[in-house]
Amino acid sequence: MNELLLIDDDIELCELLASWLTQEGFQVRACHDGNGARQALSDQRPDAVVLDVMLPDGSGLELLKQLRGEHPELPVLMLSARGEPLDRILGLELGADDYLAKPCDPRELTARLRAVLRRSSPPAVASQLELGDLRFSQARGVASIGEHEVALTLSESRVLEALLQQPGEPVDKQELAQLALGRKLTLYDRSLDMHVSNLRKKLGPHPDGRPRILALRSRGYYYNA
Numbered sequence: 001m002n003e004l005l006l007i008d009d010d011i012e013l014c015e016l017l018a019s020w021l022t023q024e025g026f027q028v029r030a031c032h033d034g035n036g037a038r039q040a041l042s043d044q045r046p047d048a049v050v051l052d053v054m055l056p057d058g059s060g061l062e063l064l065k066q067l068r069g070e071h072p073e074l075p076v077l078m079l080s081a082r083g084e085p086l087d088r089i090l091g092l093e094l095g096a097d098d099y100l101a102k103p104c105d106p107r108e109l110t111a112r113l114r115a116v117l118r119r120s121s122p123p124a125v126a127s128q129l130e131l132g133d134l135r136f137s138q139a140r141g142v143a144s145i146g147e148h149e150v151a152l153t154l155s156e157s158r159v160l161e162a163l164l165q166q167p168g169e170p171v172d173k174q175e176l177a178q179l180a181l182g183r184k185l186t187l188y189d190r191s192l193d194m195h196v197s198n199l200r201k202k203l204g205p206h207p208d209g210r211p212r213i214l215a216l217r218s219r220g221y222y223y224n225a
Contacts, residue, residue, distance in 0.1 A: 001025060001026065001027050002025075002026055002027065002047040002048065002113075002117055003026070003027045003028075003029065003044075003046045003047050004021060004026050004027070004028050004029070004046055004047065004048050004049070004050060004113065005029050005030075005031070005037070005040055005041065005046040005048075005049045005050070006018060006021075006028055006029070006030040006031075006049075006050045007030075007031055007032075007034075007036075007037045007049065007050065007051045007052060007055070007060070007063070008030070008032065008050070008051075008052040008079065009032045009033060009052065009054070009055055009056050010032075010052070011032060013102075014030040014032065015030075016106075017050075017106060017109070018030055020106040020110070021106075021109075021110065021113075024110050026113070029046065032055075032056070033055055033056050033057045034055050034057045034058045034060075034062075034063050035057055037051075037055075037063060038063075038066075041067075041071075045071065045074065046074075047075070047117060047120070048074070048075040048076070048077065048113060048116060048117055048120070049067065049074060049075070049076045049077070050077050050079050050109070050113070051063065051064060051067075051076055051077070051078055051079065051096075052078075052079055052080055053078060053079075053080035053081075053087060053091065054080065054081070060078070060080070061090060061091060061094055064076060064078070064091065064094050064095060064096060065094050065095075067095075068094065068095035068153065072095070072141070072151035072152065072153055073120070073141045073151070073152075073153065073154055073157075074154075075097050075116040075117065075119075075120050075154050076095070076096050076097055077096065077097060077098045077099070077100065077109075077112055077113065077116060078091040078096040078098070078099040078100070079099075079100050079101075079102060079104065079109070080099075080101060080102060081101070081102045081103075088101075088190075088191075089190060089194060092190075092191055092194035092195065092198075093194055093197075093198065095153045095198065097116050097153060097154050097155045097181075098112050098115075098116060098155075098181065098191065099191070100112060111183075112182075112183070114182075115181070115182025115183055116154065116182060118182060119154055119155075119158055119180075119181075119182055120154050127139070129161065129164045129165075131164055131167055131223070131225055132206070132225065133145055133146055133206075133207065134164075134203070134212070136157075136160055136161065136164060138157070138161055141153075141154065141157040143160060143202070143203060145203065145204070150202045150203065152199070152202065153195075153198075155180050155181060155195045156195055156198055156199045156202070158179055158180040158181075159176065159179075159180045159192075159195050159196060159199055159221075160199060160203075160223075161179075162175075162176055162179045162180065163176075163213065163221060163222060163223040164223055166222075167222070167223045167224075167225035168222060168223070168224070168225050169222055170216045170219040170220040170221065170222040171220045171221060171222065172219065172220045173185065173192060173220045173221070175220070176192060176220060176221060177191070177192045180192060180195060181195075196213060196215075196221055199213065200212065200213050206224070210224055211224060212224055
């Protein structure tokens with residue numbers, strides 16, 4: 001049974017979602033502010049976090065930033081009444097694996113959570129991909145460039161893994177979204193683009209200045225070997 005930590009100051013909503021998710025087979029803990037969330041995370045790390053943007057004692061985005069520093073591989077789904085594109089982009093830039101605007105359909109929340117948890121399962125056989133100066137541990141979710149290690153979020157790891165499987169060959173955006181996000185992209189959905197952008201920043205260019213990840217118009221992204 002997967003354990004979820006639900007962080008939202010709307011107590012009634014938490015009770016409704018917890019009831020639904022429990023019926024769907026999840027074990028749910030809920031807290032309603034940033035301090036309570038930090039304590040809950042220190043007591044026991046959950047399998048995934050559902051995090052509201054607005055908290056009574058600070059920004060959920062600040063908590064997300066802290067989470068990414070301490071638990072880069074922990075799946076985080078942002079849930080907020082602030083559904084404007086800028087808010088979604090900011091959440092994804094800070095490392096959220098996915099984003100849903102409130103009010104949301106509990107069935108969609110359940111589907112998104114199951115997708116992100118499937119992707120978080122470690123490979124049956126721990127393996128490492130190497131290409132030039134880049135080494136990527138799929139089990140650890142860590143990329144190494146020379147002696148420098150870079151911790152990747154779950155979604156960033158899945159993007160890099162897919163691109164390294166066929167270097168120099170473009171991976172279709174919908175195919176990459178299915179691999180990295182566990183779902184297809186919707187119209188005006190920039191989730192995948194933001195994860196690729198974050199990955200580019202973390203990996204940096206090749207030693208000779210060439211970008212590592214390139215976009216090919218109408219065909220997707222590829223790793224520039």
